[in-house]
Amino acid sequence: MSVIRFPHDALSSEELEKIQAGIIDDAAAGRHDAVSAGLESLLRVQRRQEDAALSVLEIVESGHLPREKALEVLAEVYSAHPRSELLLALLGDVLDQARDIDLLNAPPPDHPLFLQVTTALMELAARAKGGEAEKPLLRGLSTAARMMARQRDELVEASCARLLELEPQDSSHHYNFGLFLKTRGRFREGVIANQNAAKLVDEPIESYEWNLGICATGAGDGALALEVWKRLDQRVDMGRFGLPDGSYHQCKVRLAQRPLAERTAASDDPGLEETIWIERLSPCHGIIRSVLYRDLGIDYGDVILFDGAPITFHTYGEQKVPVFPHLATLIRNNYRLFDFAGTQEQAGQLADASSDLEGDAVVYSHAEKVAVLCANCWRDPDVDHSHDDRVEKHVVTGRIAVPGDLELGQLLRQLDVAISKREPCRLYVPGLCEAAGFADRAAFERRRFDMITGK
Numbered sequence: 001m002s003v004i005r006f007p008h009d010a011l012s013s014e015e016l017e018k019i020q021a022g023i024i025d026d027a028a029a030g031r032h033d034a035v036s037a038g039l040e041s042l043l044r045v046q047r048r049q050e051d052a053a054l055s056v057l058e059i060v061e062s063g064h065l066p067r068e069k070a071l072e073v074l075a076e077v078y079s080a081h082p083r084s085e086l087l088l089a090l091l092g093d094v095l096d097q098a099r100d101i102d103l104l105n106a107p108p109p110d111h112p113l114f115l116q117v118t119t120a121l122m123e124l125a126a127r128a129k130g131g132e133a134e135k136p137l138l139r140g141l142s143t144a145a146r147m148m149a150r151q152r153d154e155l156v157e158a159s160c161a162r163l164l165e166l167e168p169q170d171s172s173h174h175y176n177f178g179l180f181l182k183t184r185g186r187f188r189e190g191v192i193a194n195q196n197a198a199k200l201v202d203e204p205i206e207s208y209e210w211n212l213g214i215c216a217t218g219a220g221d222g223a224l225a226l227e228v229w230k231r232l233d234q235r236v237d238m239g240r241f242g243l244p245d246g247s248y249h250q251c252k253v254r255l256a257q258r259p260l261a262e263r264t265a266a267s268d269d270p271g272l273e274e275t276i277w278i279e280r281l282s283p284c285h286g287i288i289r290s291v292l293y294r295d296l297g298i299d300y301g302d303v304i305l306f307d308g309a310p311i312t313f314h315t316y317g318e319q320k321v322p323v324f325p326h327l328a329t330l331i332r333n334n335y336r337l338f339d340f341a342g343t344q345e346q347a348g349q350l351a352d353a354s355s356d357l358e359g360d361a362v363v364y365s366h367a368e369k370v371a372v373l374c375a376n377c378w379r380d381p382d383v384d385h386s387h388d389d390r391v392e393k394h395v396v397t398g399r400i401a402v403p404g405d406l407e408l409g410q411l412l413r414q415l416d417v418a419i420s421k422r423e424p425c426r427l428y429v430p431g432l433c434e435a436a437g438f439a440d441r442a443a444f445e446r447r448r449f450d451m452i453t454g455k
Contacts, residue, residue: 010049016042020055027064035065039073047080053087061094071098075113082116085124085133092121092140095147102309104183104325105256107269108149118144118152125159138163146180149260150268156180171200171208178211183307185261185328187218204231210308214284217243218305218328229283236282241303241331248280250289252314252323253306257296261328272296275323284308285330291337291364291399300401301360303331335401336408338435341452342396342427344368349422350396356418359406363415363427366398395452400429408436428452 011019023038039056046053056077060070074091081087095117099109108114121141128134142159145152160177167173178193194212198204213228222243229236229244239245257271276290284306291300298304310322340363344350347368354362402411412432419427428449433442449455 016055057090089136089140092144105270150265171197187215190215244282255326259326301333301335338400338432340429341449344425353418359403364398
């Protein structure tokens with residue numbers, strides 16, 4: 001593409017380097033006004049000077065700009081140079097700086113730039129086939145298309161395949177293909193891609209190893225996963241579910257009803273999402289230890305795979321707990337769930353009843369609050385008493401999760417014993433009573449349940 005230069009406002013390479021270095025330093029130091037001023041000076045010139053546009057792209061590539069700002073300046077570069085092979089290739093390659101890639105299950109981006117760049121690169125790469133420009137255009141295309149969730153998977157895969165054909169000894173091509181396969185739930189293929197990448201480097205690369213370990217876990221290859229985690233000095237041994245198992249602090253996972261790996265182009269959004277606690281078994285998998293509020297198709301006791309880069313951290317006093325993105329569901333244990341309502345004298349008493357239950361059943365509190373109830377109605381909700389005698393009750397609502405092999409009548413007996421130890425606590429689970437075949441008790445507990453919950 002020919003470039004018209006205007007000597008009165010063109011910047012020399014030395015000036016560009018100085019401005020670029022200054023913007024990166026200001027961004028790293030948090031001097032946002034200085035960053036904006038420096039970028040404006042480049043953006044004014046970049047429409048007529050390709051090397052100024054290149055400086056803008058290199059600033060974005062440094063990763064120091066907020067994603068919103070990165071998206072804004074990339075849109076300006078694209079607007080000025082919509083057909084430049086050099087700039088479009090680089091622009092596609094840095095689009096991952098304009099999207100939160102750690103938020104793995106986000107829906108496709110709604111900014112038009114992603115589709116515009118992907119479409120332009122697809123056309124340019126097709127025309128450049130066999131030429132020098134093809135490889136950088138394909139690299140840009142594979143990144144840009146990958147940023148569009150499941151909308152352009154065929155372009156990502158075709159671009160990766162062509163790059164592997166052109167440069168089969170480039171380990172980064174195998175690794176990038178492995179990343180794509182991992183996030184699409186194609187774990188066995190991801191294992192092969194990451195193994196191919198590892199064979200082409202002289203020394204182990206940690207990112208290659210991590211993605212190999214995640215793919216091996218997702219594929220159910222416990223022996224390979226164990227081998228990888230041992231190489232990375234993780235304290236694991238072969239354990240539950242035929243997978244590595246070690247001692248890790250609990251962490252949290254942002255579950256998605258439809259994680260990216262389980263979606264299609266036609267249904268390309270996460271659906272319902274909920275952040276939950278897991279019992280972490282390895283660097284990338286664990287057992288859900290929260291009973292969910294809503295129906296996401298997975299719940300307490302299920303085994304999930306999560307990706308290695310945290311979305312964020314949640315602070316609990318001095319402790320920072322990582323929150324990982326949900327990658328896939330490995331095992332559904334199909335625990336039965338029953339809503340409960342009850343009262344307690346002190347926080348956590350009903351949840352503590354879980355310690356008296358067998359078989360991994362759990363009383364899981366979703367809400368603990370103080371409610372003022374009529375004491376007479378509390379004793380007998382079917383009688384129309386006066387309402388001048390009122391008492392404060394600590395009301396708890398939540399769910400009881402029951403493993404499939406635990407007999408429900410047996411569980412009710414265990415609950416009765418557990419609650420009797422915690423007098424004057426009360427617990428009402430009408431759905432459990434009904435499922436266990438105790439119709440009269442279910443009707444009684446339903447009245448108490450409805451009274452406590454205000455239904």
